[in-house]
Amino acid sequence: MPAYTYVIVGGGMTADAAAQAIREADPAGSIGVIAAEPHPPYDRPPLSKALWKGEPEEKIWRKTAATGAELHLGRRIGGLDLAAHQATDDQGTKYGFRKLLLATGGAPRRLPLETDQIIYFRTLEDYRRLRALAGTSVRFGVIGGGFIGSEVAAALRLQGRDVTMLVPEAGLGARVFPADLSRFLVDYYRQKGVTMRTGEGMAGLDRRAGSALVRTTTGGELVADVLVAGLGIVPAVELAEQAGVGVDNGVVVDRFCRTSHPDVYAAGDVANFANPALGTRLRVEHEDNANTMGRTAGLNMAGRATAYDHLPFFYSDLFELGYEAVGDLDSRLETVADWKEPFREGVVYYLKAGRVRGVLLWNTWGQVEHARALIAEPGPFTPQALKGRLPA
Numbered sequence: 471m472p473a474y475t476y477v478i479v480g481g482g483m484t485a486d487a488a489a490q491a492i493r494e495a496d497p498a499g500s501i502g503v504i505a506a507e508p509h510p511p512y513d514r515p516p517l518s519k520a521l522w523k524g525e526p527e528e529k530i531w532r533k534t535a536a537t538g539a540e541l542h543l544g545r546r547i548g549g550l551d552l553a554a555h556q557a558t559d560d561q562g563t564k565y566g567f568r569k570l571l572l573a574t575g576g577a578p579r580r581l582p583l584e585t586d587q588i589i590y591f592r593t594l595e596d597y598r599r600l601r602a603l604a605g606t607s608v609r610f611g612v613i614g615g616g617f618i619g620s621e622v623a624a625a626l627r628l629q630g631r632d633v634t635m636l637v638p639e640a641g642l643g644a645r646v647f648p649a650d651l652s653r654f655l656v657d658y659y660r661q662k663g664v665t666m667r668t669g670e671g672m673a674g675l676d677r678r679a680g681s682a683l684v685r686t687t688t689g690g691e692l693v694a695d696v697l698v699a700g701l702g703i704v705p706a707v708e709l710a711e712q713a714g715v716g717v718d719n720g721v722v723v724d725r726f727c728r729t730s731h732p733d734v735y736a737a738g739d740v741a742n743f744a745n746p747a748l749g750t751r752l753r754v755e756h757e758d759n760a761n762t763m764g765r766t767a768g769l770n771m772a773g774r775a776t777a778y779d780h781l782p783f784f785y786s787d788l789f790e791l792g793y794e795a796v797g798d799l800d801s802r803l804e805t806v807a808d809w810k811e812p813f814r815e816g817v818v819y820y821l822k823a824g825r826v827r828g829v830l831l832w833n834t835w836g837q838v839e840h841a842r843a844l845i846a847e848p849g850p851f852t853p854q855a856l857k858g859r860l861p862a
């Protein structure tokens with residue numbers, strides 16, 4: 471039985487960040503990484519952006535093996551015995567550990583039809599499949615107007631493909647952006663040649679003559695050769711649940727990324743943590759959180775006591791538009807927009823009871839730290855006081 475000082479379950483960016491930090495804090499402890507995908511850890515964000523714009527695949531790899539960690543790829547941990555400090559994979563191999571990290575991320579929400587015409591865009595394999603299909607003149611349907619749907623539709627259009635988006639809300643990114651910006655994005659995508667069907671969700675799904683047929687909530691139909699589903703992810707909490715570790719919208723951790731079991735940590739997309747700046751618990755599905763929380767968990771597993779008080783930022787690209795954002799971007803909050811050029815460049819503030827809870831930096835760069843500082847301020851802020859507060 472392989473036995474390690476540290477076992478990391480999962481092979482994503484969180485796993486890599488944790489392995490790097492463990493090695494920094496403990497030069498001698500052995501590390502085992504058990505990862506379900508056949509690849510070593512890599513950056514996911516380029517899968518829907520840079521790789522479509524010419525960045526080579528070699529650029530995405532993390533350098534996890536340089537930490538001396540042993541990588542067990544294509545292996546899925548199916549059971550944990552915390553009393554025995556053992557994890558068992560799908561081939562029956564047991565791994566002993568002193569400290570364990572759950573860096574299992576999340577799995578895409580699935581549609582109610584089993585067919586390989588649907589791509590759930592999460593992994594390098596998904597990218598490779600879609601990329602190959604994008605070289606043929608098939609019709610693409612994209613279900614969902616969130617981050618993944620919007621980025622993949624843009625990526626496919628950049629290859630000149632026929633793309634239809636089915637978006638149940640009135641606009642793109644409707645849960646995040648104020649309504650006027652969200653509607654602007656629909657027109658912007660139309661100008662870029664994407665067929666936009668908003669206010670139309672999926673009601674049913676069938677096959678028709680080799681194509682996928684989506685019946686929509688307005689009684690319409692969408693026929694596509696390939697469907698990309700961007701319906702969000704479900705945190706991969708099964709192991710924690712099976713082992714009796716506390717779960718509530720993700721694996722619940724304390725300030726030090728420790729779960730309800732003292733030798734088990736969790737970080738990244740799967741972890742639910744308290745954020746002091748927002749005064750609330752969060753589960754964040756973004757890169758900065760994966761990197762920073764993974765690192766913090768790794769340091770703490772190796773004996774440090776580093777609190778994870780970080781307010782993560784996130785970012786996305788939509789054709790030529792791009793943004794960075796910090797905090798709670800819930801479009802139901804009161805928003806104050808400070809545009810330098812409407813919908814092209816500016817800052818949107820999200821307020822709750824006069825306090826800034828989130829900041830959207832739209833085509834506005836280098837302001838993330840200032841935005842964090844503003845969120846930490848007690849306020850209250852009036853809309854006038856916020857205008858010009860962060861320079862665009």
Ligand SMILES: Cc1cc2nc3c(=O)[nH]c(=O)nc-3n(C[C@H](O)[C@H](O)[C@H](O)COP(=O)(O)OP(=O)(O)OC[C@H]3O[C@@H](n4cnc5c(N)ncnc54)[C@H](O)[C@@H]3O)c2cc1C
Nearest residue numbers: 480481482483484506514515547575576738739755756757
């Ligand atoms: C296409 C795409 C584009 C993105 N773009 C952006 C962006 O622009 N900006 C941004 O901030 N964020 C972006 N993100 C989000 C970001 O990539 C995620 O937040 C990050 O990947 C989370 O890392 P993670 O390691 O916690 O989880 P994951 O990336 O989900 O990795 C978890 C890994 O663990 C493996 N695993 C799960 N269960 C087991 C098990 N039982 N045994 C072994 N292995 C297991 C999984 O197979 C997976 O490889 C994007 C995500 C995707 C998919």
